[in-house]
Amino acid sequence: MVRLDGVGLRYNNGPLVLEDLNFALAPGAFRWLLGPSGAGKTSLLRLLTLSVRPTTGRLSLLGVPIEQARRRDLPPLRRQIGMVFQDFRLLPHLSAFDNVALPLRLAGRPEGQLRVDVGEMLRWVGLMRRAEARPAELSGGEQQRVAIARAVIGRPALLLADEPTGNLDDAQAIRLMQLLAELNRLGTTVVVATHNDSLVARHPGRALRLHEGRLTEETAVSVTGLATPGRRATDRIA
Amino acid sequence: MASLRPRGSDDLGLRRALSDRLLPLLVAAMVFLAALAMAGAIAAAGLAAHWRGGAASLLTVQVPQPEGRAEAVALVLEHTPGLTTRRLDAAEVADLLRPWLGQDAARLSLNLPAVFEVRTDPVTGPQAAQFDAALERAAPGTLVERNGAWFARLVALAGSLQACAALAVVLVACVGAAVVAVAARAGLAARRDAIEIVHGLGATHGMIASRFAGRVTLLAFLGALLGVAMAVPVLLGLASLTAPFQAQTLAAPAQDDPGSLFAALPPLLWELLPALPVSAALIGWVTTQITVRTWLARLP
Ligand SMILES: Nc1ncnc2c1ncn2[C@@H]1O[C@H](COP(=O)(O)OP(=O)(O)OP(=O)(O)O)[C@@H](O)[C@H]1O
Ligand SMILES: [Mg+2]
Numbered sequence: 001m002v003r004l005d006g007v008g009l010r011y012n013n014g015p016l017v018l019e020d021l022n023f024a025l026a027p028g029a030f031r032w033l034l035g036p037s038g039a040g041k042t043s044l045l046r047l048l049t050l051s052v053r054p055t056t057g058r059l060s061l062l063g064v065p066i067e068q069a070r071r072r073d074l075p076p077l078r079r080q081i082g083m084v085f086q087d088f089r090l091l092p093h094l095s096a097f098d099n100v101a102l103p104l105r106l107a108g109r110p111e112g113q114l115r116v117d118v119g120e121m122l123r124w125v126g127l128m129r130r131a132e133a134r135p136a137e138l139s140g141g142e143q144q145r146v147a148i149a150r151a152v153i154g155r156p157a158l159l160l161a162d163e164p165t166g167n168l169d170d171a172q173a174i175r176l177m178q179l180l181a182e183l184n185r186l187g188t189t190v191v192v193a194t195h196n197d198s199l200v201a202r203h204p205g206r207a208l209r210l211h212e213g214r215l216t217e218e219t220a221v222s223v224t225g226l227a228t229p230g231r232r233a234t235d236r237i238a
Numbered sequence: 239m240a241s242l243r244p245r246g247s248d249d250l251g252l253r254r255a256l257s258d259r260l261l262p263l264l265v266a267a268m269v270f271l272a273a274l275a276m277a278g279a280i281a282a283a284g285l286a287a288h289w290r291g292g293a294a295s296l297l298t299v300q301v302p303q304p305e306g307r308a309e310a311v312a313l314v315l316e317h318t319p320g321l322t323t324r325r326l327d328a329a330e331v332a333d334l335l336r337p338w339l340g341q342d343a344a345r346l347s348l349n350l351p352a353v354f355e356v357r358t359d360p361v362t363g364p365q366a367a368q369f370d371a372a373l374e375r376a377a378p379g380t381l382v383e384r385n386g387a388w389f390a391r392l393v394a395l396a397g398s399l400q401a402c403a404a405l406a407v408v409l410v411a412c413v414g415a416a417v418v419a420v421a422a423r424a425g426l427a428a429r430r431d432a433i434e435i436v437h438g439l440g441a442t443h444g445m446i447a448s449r450f451a452g453r454v455t456l457l458a459f460l461g462a463l464l465g466v467a468m469a470v471p472v473l474l475g476l477a478s479l480t481a482p483f484q485a486q487t488l489a490a491p492a493q494d495d496p497g498s499l500f501a502a503l504p505p506l507l508w509e510l511l512p513a514l515p516v517s518a519a520l521i522g523w524v525t526t527q528i529t530v531r532t533w534l535a536r537l538p
Contacts, residue, residue: 051438053538072442079440089435093251102249106440150439 001027001158001189002048007057009043017043018213021057025191027157030184030237032200033193035210041193042086044210045160048191049083050074062157079107082156084164086193088147090135096146097122097131103154121149124179126172140167148176152183159183161192165199177203181237190237205237250436250446252453255428261421261454262461265414265522269465269514270472272410276511277473279403280504281480286396289389297356298383299373304352307377314376315354318369320362326353414518415525418458422450422529437537447530451523458522462515470511477502 002025009018018040025031033041046052047059050066059066064077082103090099100121104114122128125145127138135143144167151159161180165173177199184190191208194200200207209216299315301308308325315323326334331350358364364372366384373380426433433446 049438050538075440075442077440078438083438089431089438091249091251091432091435093254093432094249098249102436103439105249106436106445 001025001029001062003058003060004047004054005058007047007054007059009040009047009052010055011052016055016213018047021215023208023215025189026235027189028184028187029235030180030190030205031192032205032207033191033210034200034207037195039210040213041210042162043213044208045083045162045191045193048158048160049081050078079103079154080157082151082154082159084144084147084151084161086162086166088135088143090143090146090150092135095132095134096127096138096142099135099146100149100153103150107154117153121153125149141169141172144168145172148179152179156188158189159191161190163194163196164192165194165196173199174202177237184237203237206235250429250432250449252425252429252449255425256421256450256453256457258457258460261417261457262464264417264421265458265461265518266465266468268410268414268417269462269518270469272407272514273466273469273473273511275403275406275410276514277476277503277507279400279407280507280510282396282400282403284504286393286400289392289396296385296389297358298385299354299356300381300383301352301354301377302379302381303349307380308352310376311352311354311373311380314372315356318364318372320359320364322357324355326355411517411521414458415521418454418522418525419529422454422526423533425450425453426530426533433534434537437534443531443534446534447527450530451526454526455519455523459515459519462518465518466511466514473507474502 002023004021004023007018007021008016010016021044033044035041043052047054048061050061053059053066062077062080064073069077091102094102097118101114101118104117109117119128119131122131125148127142127145127149130138130142133142135146138146144164148161148164151161159180164176164180168176173196180190180192181203299311301311312323312325315321328350331353334353335350370382373382436446
């Protein structure tokens with residue numbers, strides 16, 4: 001599903017922000033992505049969404065080796081990857097509805113079908129009544145929920161979320177984790193980057209831990225939220 | 239191809255990024271110039287054809303003190319092969335000279351020369367030197383004016399006017415393409431974030447480029463229609479000004495008769511004017527596709 005071999009990344013001849021990453025995710029796996037601010041979590045997720053290309057090493061996504069992929073193979077690949085960005089990246093001039101509908105329209109879904117799905121998704125994130133609002137008219141948490149809805153509506157094979165609970169209250173965060181767990185159960189590979197220790201504590205699962213651009217360990221996180229190296233946890237999330 | 243939106247919506251925000259003001263007006267100005275240049279090229283071509291066809295091989299033979307001598311010259315002209323000759327009568331000669339002598343050339347009792355209009359066949363007609371010598375022998379002092387040389391110069395002039403006008407059309411097309419490219423780049427810069435987001439969601443280059451190209455093509459087409467609409471009255475005005483000079487070839491248009499208004503411009507121009515909006519749209523589409531795809535090639 002995802003495989004990194006000695007992957008490094010630098011931005012415009014700057015220093016390496018990611019260095020020698022080696023790991024693989026099986027289809028249907030779940031990983032927390034943990035590490036202090038500036039460790040490179042967002043950068044790693046950018047690699048996994050094909051927003052940047054690795055500077056060194058080999059990356060393969062959904063079984064496609066990226067270095068050898070032809071340009072025209074990338075858009076269909078991107079459509080199978082859902083991403084909740086830390087800064088949401090919604091289209092400012094489109095309504096919440098149209099933002100959420102975007103992945104389906106890109107996939108060529110007919111308008112008739114798509115209205116039902118988008119409506120359902122907006123209801124699920126509690127934004128049915130804000131469907132026509134533009135992002136600027138929404139609160140931070142509402143924008144985040146639009147971003148989440150947009151990421152999952154296309155039923156991606158790989159779902160990446162960068163601080164997806166940053167602007168959510170506890171109840172919403174719990175609902176989001178339930179959604180992610182459900183998608184994971186249905187076979188979606190999920191990676192969630194977060195600083196939110198209590199969230200991780202409530203949903204123990206395996207974690208990728210980054211420190212200054214290096215993967216320090218691949219650990220299981222126990223129910224207490226403490227890392228317990230050596231113990232092999234389930235690949236899924238509870 | 240999948241569209242990014244339901245019909246009529248504008249997911250890349252191009253309605254504001256590629257505004258409906260500046261680009262159409264610039265295209266309109268460009269098309270206006272192109273229409274004038276085209277009309278110029280066609281007029282020059284018409285003049286060249288007129289001069290080349292009608293009058294290229296025309297000679298004027300003047301015999302001063304024509305008494306007795308004019309007949310000798312006429313005889314030579316008659317017996318030289320490859321000539322068609324016509325002697326102008328006294329009234330026509332007076333007509334020719336009126337600019338110099340005024341209305342009453344006859345009353346001045348001047349001894350007007352005899353004038354022959356001679357058409358030479360370029361193949362079977364006589365050599366210039368031999369011909370002049372033969373006339374000189376028949377009547378010393380006979381003048382041969384070779385209008386052909388003047389016509390050749392006029393034809394060359396008209397030819398270069400035509401080339402300049404054609405060059406102007408080409409330049410206008412190039413400047414138009416550059417204007418479109420600049421507008422497309424400005425649109426790309428203004429919608430950079432939106433494009434990157436949509437690209438990240440899996441939009442192909444083709445989808446994004448066709449969204450830009452669609453908008454630019456529409457704006458260019460509308461601008462070009464405006465340009466043609468501005469050019470037609472100007473061209474008709476110019477045509478009515480030049481009509482008296484072309485009186486032999488074109489009936490002077492009566493302003494209130496739409497049929498003759500239509501006839502005031504060469505048919506070729508009427509055929510080419512509708513091609514201007516189509517060409518503008520085509521240039522807009524191709525240029526935008528190239529510009530946007532080149533820009534997109536930098537994205538990962
Ligand atoms: N576009 C960029 N250009 C240059 N440097 C960048 C860019 N984005 C991130 N960096 C640098 O890369 C390093 C890792 O940043 P990244 O955003 O991946 O960290 P993070 O783990 O997501 O942090 P946080 O938890 O605060 O979101 C930082 O030192 C940052 O300054
Ligand atoms: Mg980050």
